[in-house]
Amino acid sequence: MAYSEKVLDHFKNPKNVGTLDKSKKNVGTGLVGAPECGDVMRLQIEVDETSQTIVDAKFKTFGCGSAIASSSLATEWLKGKSIDEALTIDNMEIVEELALPPVKIHCSVLAEDAIKSAIADYKKKNEMVTA
Amino acid sequence: MSTNRLIYLDNNSTTPTDPRVVETMLPYFYEIPGNAASRSHPFGWQAEEAVEYAREQIAGLIDADPKEIIFTSGATESDNLGIKGVFEMYASKGNHIITLTTEHKAVLDACKKVEKLGGEVTYVPVKNDGLVDLEVLEAAITDKTILISVMWANNETGVIQPMKEIGDICKKHGILFMSDATQAVGKIPVHPKEVGVHIMAFTSHKMYGPKGVGALFVNRKNPRVKVTAQLDGGGHERGMRSGTLNVPGIVGFGKAAEIAKAEMAQDAARLSALRDKLEKGFQDNLEEVYVNGNTENRMPHVTNISFKHVEGEGLMMTFNQNIAVSSGSACTSASLEPSYVLVALGLGDDLAHSSIRFSLGRFTKEEDIDDALKLVTAGVNHMRDLSPIWEMYKEGIDLSTVEWAEH
Numbered sequence: 256m257a258y259s260e261k262v263l264d265h266f267k268n269p270k271n272v273g274t275l276d277k278s279k280k281n282v283g284t285g286l287v288g289a290p291e292c293g294d295v296m297r298l299q300i301e302v303d304e305t306s307q308t309i310v311d312a313k314f315k316t317f318g319c320g321s322a323i324a325s326s327s328l329a330t331e332w333l334k335g336k337s338i339d340e341a342l343t344i345d346n347m348e349i350v351e352e353l354a355l356p357p358v359k360i361h362c363s364v365l366a367e368d369a370i371k372s373a374i375a376d377y378k379k380k381n382e383m384v385t386a
Numbered sequence: 387m388s389t390n391r392l393i394y395l396d397n398n399s400t401t402p403t404d405p406r407v408v409e410t411m412l413p414y415f416y417e418i419p420g421n422a423a424s425r426s427h428p429f430g431w432q433a434e435e436a437v438e439y440a441r442e443q444i445a446g447l448i449d450a451d452p453k454e455i456i457f458t459s460g461a462t463e464s465d466n467l468g469i470k471g472v473f474e475m476y477a478s479k480g481n482h483i484i485t486l487t488t489e490h491k492a493v494l495d496a497c498k499k500v501e502k503l504g505g506e507v508t509y510v511p512v513k514n515d516g517l518v519d520l521e522v523l524e525a526a527i528t529d530k531t532i533l534i535s536v537m538w539a540n541n542e543t544g545v546i547q548p549m550k551e552i553g554d555i556c557k558k559h560g561i562l563f564m565s566d567a568t569q570a571v572g573k574i575p576v577h578p579k580e581v582g583v584h585i586m587a588f589t590s591h592k593m594y595g596p597k598g599v600g601a602l603f604v605n606r607k608n609p610r611v612k613v614t615a616q617l618d619g620g621g622h623e624r625g626m627r628s629g630t631l632n633v634p635g636i637v638g639f640g641k642a643a644e645i646a647k648a649e650m651a652q653d654a655a656r657l658s659a660l661r662d663k664l665e666k667g668f669q670d671n672l673e674e675v676y677v678n679g680n681t682e683n684r685m686p687h688v689t690n691i692s693f694k695h696v697e698g699e700g701l702m703m704t705f706n707q708n709i710a711v712s713s714g715s716a717c718t719s720a721s722l723e724p725s726y727v728l729v730a731l732g733l734g735d736d737l738a739h740s741s742i743r744f745s746l747g748r749f750t751k752e753e754d755i756d757d758a759l760k761l762v763t764a765g766v767n768h769m770r771d772l773s774p775i776w777e778m779y780k781e782g783i784d785l786s787t788v789e790w791a792e793h
Binding site (some may be wrong): 274322 | 390699703736739775777
């Protein structure tokens with residue numbers, strides 16, 4: 256199958272690959288997918304606690320080109336957004352931006368799940384601290 | 387290497403047509419245009435002569451009688467004709483067929499059709515090395531069994547089944563033995579009569595001949611085997627396959643068979659050395675590299691390798707501007723399921739997703755292997771840098787204990 260230019264660009268030059276220190280309480284980590292399914296996405300956010308704004312985002316993904324592009328794009332979109340804004344990111348926006356074909360829509364769903372999972376982790380950590 | 391050089395390591399999908407084959411075919415498009423079934427003029431006679439010569443060349447390659455070669459459009463048609471044709475022809479003797487879970491879809495789907503038509507099919511699993519367990523195979527035989535169909539060499543792993551031993555089991559029980567030998571013919575010695583194969587499907591384009599022409603070997607004596615035609619028409623090919631013969635294609639198929647017979651041994655020796663170099667190179671360059679399937683009984687030109695914690699399709703994207711290979715990864719198909727052949731080897735879905743098949747061919751050069759080693763190694767390293775499960779593995783986390791959020 257042919258990939259869109261945008262998928263190829265994110266695949267060749269992925270943005271924000273890496274690992275944040277998950278022991279810090281202002282870092283939220285989402286790990287979604289499974290090796291048996293052929294894709295695993297780990298997306299991390301670092302949140303400025305006073306403004307509740309995402310100041311950094313990193314990912315690592317085991318998966319096909321579309322999965323890697325979806326997570327790379329997600330990290331780009333997350334930076335600078337508030338937690339509440341980040342929660343509104345919809346997988347179909349990723350599909351449109353990357354021109355993903357129907358068979359690759361699950362990659363975008365995985366990216367949305369990873370965002371929500373990272374935010375949930377951040378919230379859980381901080382409620383635990385503030386409680 | 388130059389960035390626009392293309393390296394073709396997907397010869398199990400199809401092979402380039404040998405230029406010597408193309409040259410032999412050319413006169414049969416315009417100068418000699420006849421229909422081989424035209425019995426009343428020189429155009430037809432010349433075409434028929436060319437077809438019969440090709441039939442001899444092909445029979446010579448597999449040690450058969452030329453009359454035992456039925457021309458078809460390719461191996462898929464041959465597999466269908468063999469399976470369904472036996473099921474219909476031998477309906478009075480029984481309705482049970484035995485095959486393997488690792489067969490090509492052309493065999494498996496023809497068997498599914500047989501089941502819809504009221505037949506019974508047993509799909510025998512293979513061992514972890516891809517070889518059939520002969521005891522399990524024999525135990526599947528019932529008094530209704532009319533056919534055992536086992537592929538000679540597997541398309542994904544190159545594993546070669548114990549054909550002689552299976553032939554002996556079939557003989558002992560008086561059952562017909564069919565083989566899809568698409569990946570084996572022309573590359574290793576394949577002599578159906580010697581091992582007791584009665585029906586055998588193969589095709590031209592996997593052995594440096596043109597696409598669109600294949601054959602079904604049907605044993606003519608001891609026993610005399612017949613298959614019911616699946617196409618109705620003029621009764622060509624001894625009534626087993628109607629349709630005007632593809633004369634240029636058949637001429638090319640014949641030439642390809644002649645070349646294969648002459649050059650098989652030297653091609654196999656050269657390619658197995660290159661294949662071994664590729665495997666050893668990956669094992670030297672990288673950790674966690676697994677060769678899938680039995681490495682003793684396999685085709686000389688194929689290797690199927692899993693690069694652990696790297697997804698196959700993503701890996702291919704790192705080098706597919708230059709190198710053509712195949713992957714057992716789900717993402718290469720619409721089904722999202724990884725290769726059923728590799729899963730049948732007990733590989734685990736994660737390793738199946740991480741597999742790449744390299745299939746070399748007559749036109750593969752040593753520099754192709756050297757460049758492939760460099761590019762694929764770089765690709766694996768790139769993908770592992772991106773892979774969260776590689777990072778977890780390097781941190782010593784046992785991935786089987788992780789609770790994955792499956793989707």
